[in-house]
Amino acid sequence: MTTLFTILFFGVAYGMILYLISVGLSVTMGLMGFVNLAHGVFAMLGGYATVTLMNRFGIPFLLALIIGCILVAALGFVLDRTLYRHLYARSELDQVLFSFGLILVSVALVRIAWGPLAQPMQLPGYLKGQVQIFDLALPAYRLALVGFGATVIAGLWFAFDRTLFGARIRAAVDNRAMAQSIGINTNRLFAAAFGLGTGLAALGGGLGADVLAIAPAYPLQYIIYFLIVVAVGGLGNIKGPFVAALAIGMSDTACHYLLPQAGSIFIYAFVFIILIWRPNGIMERR
Amino acid sequence: MTTIPASPPVYTAAPSGMGRLLKLLPWLLVAGLPLALPGYEPLATQIFVMILFALSLDLLVGYAGIVTLGHAGLFGMGGYTAGILSVQGITDPVVTVLCAMVVAALTGLVFGVAMLRTKGLTLLMLTMASAALLYEIANKATGLTGGEDGLQGVSFSPLFGVFAFDFRGKTAFFYSLAALFLVFTFVQFLINSPFGWSLRGIRENDARMAAIGCPIMRRRVIAYVIASALAGLAGALQAQTTQFIALHSLGFELSGNILIMLILGGSGRLYGAFIGCPVFMLAQDQLSKQDPANWFLGLGVILIAFVMLAPGGILGIGQRAIDAVKMRKLN
Numbered sequence: 001m002t003t004l005f006t007i008l009f010f011g012v013a014y015g016m017i018l019y020l021i022s023v024g025l026s027v028t029m030g031l032m033g034f035v036n037l038a039h040g041v042f043a044m045l046g047g048y049a050t051v052t053l054m055n056r057f058g059i060p061f062l063l064a065l066i067i068g069c070i071l072v073a074a075l076g077f078v079l080d081r082t083l084y085r086h087l088y089a090r091s092e093l094d095q096v097l098f099s100f101g102l103i104l105v106s107v108a109l110v111r112i113a114w115g116p117l118a119q120p121m122q123l124p125g126y127l128k129g130q131v132q133i134f135d136l137a138l139p140a141y142r143l144a145l146v147g148f149g150a151t152v153i154a155g156l157w158f159a160f161d162r163t164l165f166g167a168r169i170r171a172a173v174d175n176r177a178m179a180q181s182i183g184i185n186t187n188r189l190f191a192a193a194f195g196l197g198t199g200l201a202a203l204g205g206g207l208g209a210d211v212l213a214i215a216p217a218y219p220l221q222y223i224i225y226f227l228i229v230v231a232v233g234g235l236g237n238i239k240g241p242f243v244a245a246l247a248i249g250m251s252d253t254a255c256h257y258l259l260p261q262a263g264s265i266f267i268y269a270f271v272f273i274i275l276i277w278r279p280n281g282i283m284e285r286r
Numbered sequence: 287m288t289t290i291p292a293s294p295p296v297y298t299a300a301p302s303g304m305g306r307l308l309k310l311l312p313w314l315l316v317a318g319l320p321l322a323l324p325g326y327e328p329l330a331t332q333i334f335v336m337i338l339f340a341l342s343l344d345l346l347v348g349y350a351g352i353v354t355l356g357h358a359g360l361f362g363m364g365g366y367t368a369g370i371l372s373v374q375g376i377t378d379p380v381v382t383v384l385c386a387m388v389v390a391a392l393t394g395l396v397f398g399v400a401m402l403r404t405k406g407l408t409l410l411m412l413t414m415a416s417a418a419l420l421y422e423i424a425n426k427a428t429g430l431t432g433g434e435d436g437l438q439g440v441s442f443s444p445l446f447g448v449f450a451f452d453f454r455g456k457t458a459f460f461y462s463l464a465a466l467f468l469v470f471t472f473v474q475f476l477i478n479s480p481f482g483w484s485l486r487g488i489r490e491n492d493a494r495m496a497a498i499g500c501p502i503m504r505r506r507v508i509a510y511v512i513a514s515a516l517a518g519l520a521g522a523l524q525a526q527t528t529q530f531i532a533l534h535s536l537g538f539e540l541s542g543n544i545l546i547m548l549i550l551g552g553s554g555r556l557y558g559a560f561i562g563c564p565v566f567m568l569a570q571d572q573l574s575k576q577d578p579a580n581w582f583l584g585l586g587v588i589l590i591a592f593v594m595l596a597p598g599g600i601l602g603i604g605q606r607a608i609d610a611v612k613m614r615k616l617n
Contacts, residue, residue, distance in 0.1 A: 035407055086594060092406060093353045097549055098593040100542055104586030111579040220538065224418055231411040263426050268419040272400070275412055279404040 005136055007254050013142040015249025016149030017211055019242050020204030022229035023156065024197020030173045030236020032088050032190055038099040039201060040219035040226055041106040046072045046202025047214035048110065051119045061124045069203045076198025080191045088190075103219045111216040118215040145207055152203065153242065160238050169193055173236040228271050234281025243282060313467055320459060327455035328527075333567050334462040335524045338469050340548045340559035342516035347545070348554030349477055350509040351489030352402070355410055355541050356417030357517055359397075362536030363420060364390040364518025369437045369531040370430060377443040379461070383522045390518020391511050393420075398510035402503065414538065421536040436532030440525060451526070458527035465523055469516055474556060476512070485509055546589055552601030561600050 025039040049068030053059045059067070087098050127141045160166040172179040172186050180186050205214070212222055228248060233241030248267065255266045274282065320327055339361055346352040364386035371382045401412040424431045432438055444450040449457045476482050487495045488502050496502050525531040534540060543566070551562025566585075574581040596603055 029407065035410065083590075083594075090593075092410070093347065093549075094593050094597065096353060096355070096410070097546070098590055100546070101586045101589030101593065104582045104589065106586075108579040108581075108583035108586060111582070224414055224538070227407075227411055227414065231408055235407065261426060263422050265419065265422045265426065268415050268422060271415050272412065272419065275404065275408055275415070276400050279408045 002136060003257075006138075007257050008250060009136075009138055009146075010142065011250030011253035012246060013145045013149075013249070014211060014253055015246035016146055016153075017204050017208035018225060018229050018249055019245035020149055020152060020207065021201045022226045022233075022245060023238055023241050024194075024200045025226055026230045026233060026235060026241045027169065027173075027238065028190075028194050028197050029230060031169060031193055034084065034088060035092050035095040036084075036099050037096060037223055037227075038102040038106070038219065039197075040223045041103060042072050042076055042198040042201040043205030043208075043212075043222075043226075044106070044110065044214060044218035045075070046205035047209045047212075047218070048114060048119065049202065050206030051121055051209055051214055052114075055120075055122055061127070065203060065206045068206050069199045072202030073195045073199030077191055077195035080194040084194065085187070085190070103223075106219060107216045114216070116216060118213040119209070121209040121214070123210065141210060145211075148207060152200070156200070156238065165192070228267075232271060232274050232281055234283040237283055240281050240283030313463075317460070317463060320456060325454075327459040329567070329571060331455055331458045331462045331527050332524075333564050334459075334466045335520050335527065336544065336547060336563040336567060337559045338462075338466050338523065339517055339520035339544055340551070340563050341469060341473050341556075342513045342520065343544055343548050344553055344556065344559055345473060345476070345485075345509060345513045345516070347548060348558070349482060349489065350485040350506060352506065352510065353410060354413040355538070355545070356413035356415070357513075357544055358536055358538070358540035359417030359420040360390045360394055360514045360517035361521035361524075361540065361544075362417075362424065362531075362533075363393050364521030365525040365531040365535045366424060366431060366437070366521075367518070368522035368525040369440045372440050372442055372525075373437065377441065379442050379445050379526055382442070382526070383465075383519060386518045386522035386525075387515040390521070391515035393518075394511045394514020395507070398507045398514070402506045402510060414541075417536060417538065417541055421533060421538075424536055425533055432532075434533060436530060440529050440531060442526050442529070451529070455527070462523050462527055465519065469519065473516075477556065481505070481508075546585070548599075550588070550592060550599050552599030552605075555599075555601050558599055558601050565600070 021040070021043045024042075025036060028034060028036060028039075046068045049071055050061075050064045053064035053067055054061060083098075083102075087095055090098075123141055127144055129140055130137045131140050131143055160169065168179070168184050168189055171182075172184060172189055176186055205212070205218075212218070215221075225248070229241050229245045232248070233239075233244035248271075251270065252264065252267050255262060255264070259266070316330075319330060339357075342360075343354070343357050346354055346357070367386040367389040368382040371377075371385055376382060376385075397412075397416045401409060401416065404412060425433055427433075442451060445457060445461055449461075451457050477485075484495065484500050484505055487500065488505060492502050521531075521535060524535065547562040547566040548559055549562070550566060551558030551560065569584070570581060573584060592599065598605065
């Protein structure tokens with residue numbers, strides 16, 4: 001029983017990270033129809049920013065996370081305005097190639113700047129060790145991860161469902177031409193959504209630096225997980241990817257614990273079957 | 287929907303004897319390469335194998351309009367089939383190649399029937415997941431594949447019982463060149479056949495093709511199976527000419543790289559693979575000697591530049607230059 005709870009808990013923590021990183025991708029893909037393979041780059045940069053700010057400048061963990069998030073969001077905004085926007089109307093193949101090129105450039109630059117090895121994450125004292133809840137000993141870091149993730153997600157859902165900005169995004173996802181014709185500046189909305197998405201990815205990357213190791217190969221190594229969350233969760237909504245991320249986090253963790261000899265085989269097979277069954281994701285409106 | 291410009295129709299009359307000889311000339315020149323550049327046979331062999339692999343991808347990306355990020359899965363299936371057969375004692379090169387093609391084609395059939403009903407991001411994801419699935423299986427089935435260390439003890443008996451795979455790579459060179467020639471001839475025939483034209487039609491407008499009675503799903507699956515068999519052939523050739531096969535033959539990086547090679551040359555043009563692969567591999571050979579980071583950086587920048595400024599690849603640039611000259615003459 002305890003093992004089961006531990007697995008579920010680790011799975012939820014992993015799922016939270018996957019969700020934070022991927023949700024921006026789901027929104028931007030749904031909004032702009034852009035196949036952005038390079039989304040993991042922003043998560044990686046968030047991770048590097050956080051680790052570097054902490055290790056080299058001695059900035060506390062939470063502050064480093066927030067600074068990293070803001071820096072990467074600004075970078076995302078700039079990249080959207082300078083490069084990405086020229087490719088919105090282009091074919092899927094062009095978008096795939098462009099974002100693959102961006103991955104290669106970022107892998108190279110990060111390797112030149114930080115070297116090929118993974119960056120060690122120095123956790124602050126209050127996140128080391130374990131917390132005793134009933135008869136479960138849970139690692140403090142993962143507990144904080146779940147708590148912090150849940151807070152951000154609650155804020156995000158509130159913004160998406162209850163604010164004007166969220167309403168505009170939902171309108172533009174549903175029908176861009178109509179949204180434009182009632183006076184929504186979709187270009188500015190795209191850039192804002194892109195910046196927000198990349199910022200969240202950076203947050204996920206920094207927060208999860210101890211789960212998904214920060215190394216130059218990061219965007220190549222984990223891209224399939226982020227894309228799985230988006231494809232299974234469905235484009236342009238923020239709740240589907242949450243379900244998908246938790247399901248994938250938990251089942252992947254369970255597989256690795258209970259059936260280590262099978263590795264990720266079940267995850268890929270599972271995704272394959274889900275996507276054949278529901279090509280537009282599990283939250284598809286019928 | 288793709289923006290790849292349709293290649294001009296090829297309704298030329300059957301080439302005369304002279305024309306045929308002229309078309310053979312580049313092949314003969316390449317076959318003479320070992321005389322001019324001795325010692326480069328292994329690199330040239332690798333390039334031939336990649337051109338063959340890229341040709342199989344061109345059938346999908348360039349002609350059928352199916353963008354795949356998992357083509358290495360089929361390449362690796364062919365390679366591992368050939369490698370495992372040789373370890374088990376079946377070492378005849380031709381027999382193992384044929385087996386590899388059959389296994390890759392069957393894999394392509396199973397995945398293709400399931401995947402090709404979807405479109406867009408879902409299809410892209412499925413192609414990626416299919417290759418990742420094969421990669422993970424090969425990674426975990428260590429008894430059969432050697433897992434992360436790669437398959438040890440791969441060796442093949444002499445070709446046709448006469449030409450042994452020598453240390454200098456001469457046999458491998460001519461063997462892979464001959465295979466490439468056969469495949470090129472086949473693909474050229476295929477894309478100029480009614481089947482090939484129906485693929486272009488499906489790429490441009492599948493709804494309209496369905497309306498005029500073309501069984502699009504079946505055509506797409508057939509194209510996928512043929513491309514799979516050819517990718518498996520390329521993988522088997524690689525296993526045979528290098529006497530080794532490892533996990534990266536199934537990996538995402540190879541799927542990405544082969545797509546880049548094709549696009550750099552120009553997809554949907556048949557000759558794109560012949561330009562893109564040598565350029566890519568020679569540059570990689572030179573640049574990654576110093577530092578892999580430089581290579582990634584250069585490749586990334588070039589890729590972004592090509593997508594933004596020169597869609598259609600190197601051949602596309604050439605085409606536009608020729609068009610511009612023609613326009614000037616007309617004026």
